Amino acid sequence: MNSTHIVIIGSGLGGLASGVLLASEGFRVTILEKNKAPGGCLRSDTQNGFRFNFGAEIITAPFLFDQLFEKAGRNRKDYFEFQPFDPVFQAIFPGGRRFAFFNDPAMTSQMNGLFSPADQASFLTYCEENDKVFNEIFFDTYASPLSAAPLFPWGKRFPGWNNAELANRLEGEEIRRLFNCWPLLAGGNPKESSNLDRVIPAIFNRWGAWIPVGGMKTLVDALVSLFLESGGEIFYETEVQELQIFNRRVSGVRLSDGSIQHADIVLSNADVLTTSLNLIDSDQTRYADTERAKKLEPGTSVFVYHLGLNCILEEKLSLAGNNFIFPEKYEGFLTELFEYKQLSADPFFLLRVPSKNDPYASPPGCQSLSVVAPVPNLSGKIEWAQASFRFRNRILDLIQPYFLTDLRTHMIFETFMDPHQLEEKNGSYLGAAFSIRPGNYHRPISRFPHRSGDIRNLYYVGAGTHPGPFVPGVLLGVNLAVKAIKEDFSSE
Numbered sequence: 001m002n003s004t005h006i007v008i009i010g011s012g013l014g015g016l017a018s019g020v021l022l023a024s025e026g027f028r029v030t031i032l033e034k035n036k037a038p039g040g041c042l043r044s045d046t047q048n049g050f051r052f053n054f055g056a057e058i059i060t061a062p063f064l065f066d067q068l069f070e071k072a073g074r075n076r077k078d079y080f081e082f083q084p085f086d087p088v089f090q091a092i093f094p095g096g097r098r099f100a101f102f103n104d105p106a107m108t109s110q111m112n113g114l115f116s117p118a119d120q121a122s123f124l125t126y127c128e129e130n131d132k133v134f135n136e137i138f139f140d141t142y143a144s145p146l147s148a149a150p151l152f153p154w155g156k157r158f159p160g161w162n163n164a165e166l167a168n169r170l171e172g173e174e175i176r177r178l179f180n181c182w183p184l185l186a187g188g189n190p191k192e193s194s195n196l197d198r199v200i201p202a203i204f205n206r207w208g209a210w211i212p213v214g215g216m217k218t219l220v221d222a223l224v225s226l227f228l229e230s231g232g233e234i235f236y237e238t239e240v241q242e243l244q245i246f247n248r249r250v251s252g253v254r255l256s257d258g259s260i261q262h263a264d265i266v267l268s269n270a271d272v273l274t275t276s277l278n279l280i281d282s283d284q285t286r287y288a289d290t291e292r293a294k295k296l297e298p299g300t301s302v303f304v305y306h307l308g309l310n311c312i313l314e315e316k317l318s319l320a321g322n323n324f325i326f327p328e329k330y331e332g333f334l335t336e337l338f339e340y341k342q343l344s345a346d347p348f349f350l351l352r353v354p355s356k357n358d359p360y361a362s363p364p365g366c367q368s369l370s371v372v373a374p375v376p377n378l379s380g381k382i383e384w385a386q387a388s389f390r391f392r393n394r395i396l397d398l399i400q401p402y403f404l405t406d407l408r409t410h411m412i413f414e415t416f417m418d419p420h421q422l423e424e425k426n427g428s429y430l431g432a433a434f435s436i437r438p439g440n441y442h443r444p445i446s447r448f449p450h451r452s453g454d455i456r457n458l459y460y461v462g463a464g465t466h467p468g469p470f471v472p473g474v475l476l477g478v479n480l481a482v483k484a485i486k487e488d489f490s491s492e
């Protein structure tokens with residue numbers, strides 16, 4: 001075993017996956033997790049027999065997990081299986097008009113009555129062109145390291161940065177709105193974000209949408225097992241309060257109980273903004289990383305609402321497993337969210353019906369629903385102590401019309417997570433659900449590199465680092481973070 005000791009702060013996807021690779025390389029690796037359970041945004045819970053995901057629901061590019069297990073000398077299929085999730089989503093527009101997006105573009109084109117024959121052709125062209133853009137972005141940009149030196153080192157025009165133009169070529173206004181909305185799901189404003197966050201449909205078309213059989217907990221448990229089998233150790237309810245830094249070199253971490261854990265390398269999977277603004281220097285004056293973080297903005301937060309019912313609901317309008325609900329005044333909603341940082345009475349939200357894809361998500365004869373709504377982060381003036389319950393009521397009013405069954409009468413369980421809980425539970429800066437707000441047209445890359453700019457032996461991994469959030473983004477970043485550590489420590 002390599003005697004170099006690496007402490008990883010946090011057991012989110014980035015922490016666990018990096019831990020697996022680094023322990024497999026022979027490093028001594030310790031993960032410190034502040035919560036009782038691993039997973040971060042992949043966390044799920046079962047209460048009263050209802051299984052809920054607090055974050056990720058759908059996985060794409062499952063081959064990235066296969067590669068991770070292979071690098072640790074294992075076969076992913078010996079740990080868990082994926083099952084397909086199709087359609088990936090259904091968009092529902094005011095008046096009940098619907099659009100279902102399938103993994104196969106031809107199927108999407110065939111199944112949607114909203115299309116005229118000309119629109120169908122333009123949709124297929126859009127998918128092909130988006131795929132080309134995605135190809136350049138994924139392999140040239142997403143999977144390549146980002147330099148730590150200048151803040152925004154991008155001189156050349158981004159490949160495909162303007163592919164909003166592609167979506168704008170779609171004929172119908174609602175379809176254009178739909179295929180431009182992706183930055184909203186990553187904490188950014190669709191009206192200004194760059195198109196690095198718009199290529200998601202191409203990822204689904206290429207690699208499909210999947211869920212782990214047995215729920216997200218199965219996947220997280222598999223990662224923890226793989227990490228332990230690779231020789232790593234993990235401690236729960238162990239919160240890092242501060243990094244120990246001397247002469248611009250990290251030497252360990254101080255825990256919330258005051259004890260010091262020494263380390264040769266610290267890899268932070270805690271939100272990169274929280275790490276650089278609160279953990280490395282609470283005065284926020286001494287380091288370039290802190291300066292960098294101060295210039296970046298946290299993205300929006302989310303309100304996550306889970307609801308368990310004692311019956312199977314009768315639907316007025318056929319729902320899919322994952323439904324994007326567009327409000328009548330979508331533009332107004334964006335203004336309220338991004339300019340006024342207010343809660344909208346008529347928000348865009350995701351309505352998830354887990355039982356559509358997973359019969360074991362609820363007890364027999366029961367059903368659950370989940371809502372994920374983008375809301376302002378804690379830089380807004382919302383008093384969540386009062387607002388959460390009012391917003392929960394509004395959500396119930398908004399989803400009731402999709403069912404013939406009265407939701408409030410049949411509700412036997414409910415729980416929600418607002419930005420304060422996200423901040424407290426996950427350590428997300430100002431409760432931002434996807435860390436740094438996606439870059440705009442002029443600064444398409446806004447996320448952190450993996451190697452600290454000016455603190456030796458400090459590295460970052462996770463949603464706020466290059467290339468960004470979501471399961472594939474974080475796993476690509478893991479490869480880059482581990483590569484940087486190996487480059488720096490191969491000769492020591």
Ligand SMILES: Cc1cc2nc3c(=O)[nH]c(=O)nc-3n(C[C@H](O)[C@H](O)[C@H](O)COP(=O)(O)OP(=O)(O)OC[C@H]3O[C@@H](n4cnc5c(N)ncnc54)[C@H](O)[C@@H]3O)c2cc1C
Pocket residue numbers: 009010011012013014015032033034035038039040041042054055056057058059060238239240241269270271302304372425426427433434461462463464468469470471472474
């Ligand atoms: C509501 C929601 C829905 C989503 N849906 C999807 C989806 O369907 N598909 C998809 O691909 N992605 C989805 N995502 C995004 C995806 O889940 C995340 O991008 C990804 O899981 C983030 O992983 P991470 O490595 O950044 O770690 P995180 O999940 O942020 O975990 C960080 C870990 O660090 C720990 N930590 C923080 N501070 C400290 C400290 N001081 N000391 C010790 N431990 C600490 C935290 O407790 C946590 O366990 C969703 C996210 C959200 C919020």
